[in-house]
Amino acid sequence: MSKVMKREEQRVEDTWNLASIFESDDAFERELKDIEKYLDKGEKFKEGIDSKEMLLEALETEREISEKASKLYVYAHLKHDQDTSNDTYTAMEGRVRSVLVKVNTAWSFLTPTIMNIDEETLNEWAQDDSLKEFKFDLEKLNAKRAHVLSDKEENILAQSSEVTGSPTQTYMMFNNADLEFPDVVDGEGNKHPLSQGTFIDHVKSDDRVRRQSAYENLYATYRGFENTISSTLQGVVSAHAFEASVRGYKSSRHQALSKNFIPESVYDNLVKTVNDNLHLLHKYTELRKRILGLDELKMYDMYTPLVRDVEFDMTYENAKEWMLKSLEPMGEEFTDIVKEGLENRWVDVYENKGKRSGAYSSGTYGTNPFILMNWTDSVNNLFTLTHEFGHSVHSYLSRKYQNSNQAGYSIFVAEVASNFNEALLADYMMKNLEDDKKKMYLLNEQLDGFRGSVFRQTMFAEFEHEIHTMKESGTPLTAGALNKLYGDLNKKYFGDSVSYDDNIATEWARIPHFYMNYYVYQYSTGYAAAQSLADQVLRGGKDVAERYMNEFLKKGSSDYPINVLKNAGVDMTTTEPIENAMKVFERQLNELEALLDKAE
Structure with missing residues (x-):
């Protein structure tokens, strides 16, 4: 095993350039001290905003402080993540968080104060040229006016948040800290030790005894606490239903999707279209059973690779070449941004002692993107790098073409650009690899990714909606009821090729996303939208690529997310994007089956 280097042993060119944010820690400290002067700048607006000039001043001041605060946070958290054992930067991040809490608290009055302006007046002011940069933000505020309560009621809800959030906190503490x-x-x-982090590695093993042991030990532990966990889940679902009712929404789902102005039909279309195509997932499980040579395919056999003993090393230098070649259909403007990132130290490439694990893309308005990697010479790291550059290019272009108040983007579209990049890479590699075993390996990875991101997350979405509907109709969420619902969904989704047992029926107990209020469906819609857009670009050429650049990557949050996607070529209010994605899955499934048959 090779020695893990210390941070100071890294080559400078393999690390990100945080001096592009602040030239030194001293410069950071000066800015951190300076930002506290903004704590009092909101006082003049607290008693009310009585003119469009005053509203503009308040919005511009709040935007300025948000830009400054975001740069401080990004610098501190990146410094911390590059070496979490460095106490200096751990303390720096902590101090930034404390200051940001003060800033957010000091400016928390702004939205309620704007909402105190009557709707007709606010609409009239929003049409003025002086407020054009904030017109869409004000439009969204007005759209939610019907669900904003009186100041007294809002204050009561705010104070009750600690109580209503208690079930989630209890579950997270139990799940992350107490379970053994x-x-x-x-x-x-x-x-071998078993934990939340090691479970997937165990069930990916080619040792079936090990897979079964991990599966049974994990779920037997959850079954021992299923009544407790059903109570915490019922508590958080009750909190969702309570707030939705108090605010005048039709349901918990109506409130959750309204935050990003997503029509509920998007959710229903997703579930229906995936259900209509479950025969493809059933075909996949049948193929998995045959290739693994099993009399009974169990749920713990669902993650182990179908293609093994494939040498597919990938150095960082080679990975950059593969990535750039695969992204060429997007044109020079796009690939020049990627080249800039590779050449100008956006990427922190290799692992060092204390470095945060995993990978991500970070940054904010006024900085370039920053990508954290922990590179190992594997093809999976190539896909991760390409994925993170999808986020980074999206962020770079949104910040370049939008003001900071509209440069971000909602979670509904956040995973589209990253999965889009991966789709282009997969297509390019399949066309240019000569080794059939490597092609089979890639197809297996693509199919498993689709299964996890579309089929499985949609199953989660179906479960989540059903438990909210049960609660809203007065049906208790007992452990028995949850097990029955979840077990039946698994049988429907994975089909007759799988031999089921009681363990999988308890899987709901280990999924933290069920505490996040209609979050999981966005993994499915984002993945499907990315597959559909990538297919359009590969088939349609330069004009389609430019449409994706101009109507999606550069738009940030300057329009409703559903409209941004629609203008880019994907109408998520219809079933077409999900159906198109299913065609991609079917094509890849047929390709894998053909290659496997050829190899036999």
């Missing part, structure tokens, strides 16, 4: 699992035993009798 028995060791996994492999086929040779060796023991």
Whole structure:
């Protein structure tokens, strides 16, 4: 095993350039101290805003402080993440968080104060040229006016948030800190520690005894606490239903989707279209059973790779070449941004002691994007790098073409650009690889990604909507009811090729996303939209690529997310994008089956 280097041993060119944010820690400290002067700048607006000039001043001041605060946070959290063992930067991040809490508290009055302006007056002011940069923001505020309560009622709800949030906090503490699992035993009798983090690695093993041991030990532990966990889940669903009712929404789902102005038909279309295409997932499980040579395909056999013993090393230098080639259909403007990132130290490439694990794209308005990697020479890291550059180019262009108040984008569209990049990479590699085993490996990875991001997340979405509907109709969310619902959904989704047991029926107990109020469906819609857009670009050429650039990547949050996607070529209010994505899945499934048959 190679030695993990210390931070100071990294080559400078392999690290991100945080001096592009602040030239030194001293410059950061001066800005951090300076930002506190903004704490009092909102006082003049608290008693009310009585003119469009005053409204403009308030919005511009709040935008200015938001830009400054975001740069401080990004610098501190990146410094911390590059070496979490460095106490200086741990303390720096903590101090920034404390200051940001003060700033956010000091300016929390702004939205309620704007909402105190009557609707007709606010609409009239919003038409003025002086407020054109904030017109859409004000339009969105007005659109939610019907669900804003009186100051007294809003204050009561705010104070009750700690109580209504308690079930989530209890579950997260229990799930992350208190749960302990028995060791996994492999086929040779060796023991391995089992945790939330190691579970997937165990069930990916080619040792079936090890897979079964991990699966049974994990879910047996959850079954021992299913009544407790059903109580915390019922508590958070009750909180969702309570707030939706108090605010005058039709349902919990109506409130959750309204935050991003997403029609409920999008949710229903997703579930219906995926259900209409479950025969493809059933075909996949049948293929998995055949290739693995199993009499019974169990749920713990669902993650182990179908294609093994494939040497597919990928150095960082080679990965950059593959990525750039695969993105050429997007044109020079797009690839020049990627080249800039590679050449100007956007990427922190290699692992070092104390560095945060995983990968992400970060940054804010006024900075370039920053990508954290922990590079190992694997093709999976190539896909991760390409994925994160999708986020980074999206952020770069949104910040370049939008003002800071509209440069961000909602979670509904956040994963589109990253998965779009991966789709282009997969297509390019399939066309240019000569080794069939490598092609099979890639197809297996693509199919498993689709299964996890579309089929499985839609199953989660169906479960989540059903439990909210049950609660809103007065049906208790007992452990028995949740097990029955979740077990039946697994049987429907994965089909007759799978031999089921009681363990999988308890999986709902380990999914933290069910505490996040209609969040999971966006993984499915984002993935499907990305597949559909990538297919359009590959088939349609330069004009389609430019449409994607101009109508999606550059738009930020300057329009409703559903409109941004529609203008880019994907209408999520219809079933077409999901159906198109299913065609991609079917094509890849047929390609894998053909290659596997050829290899036999």
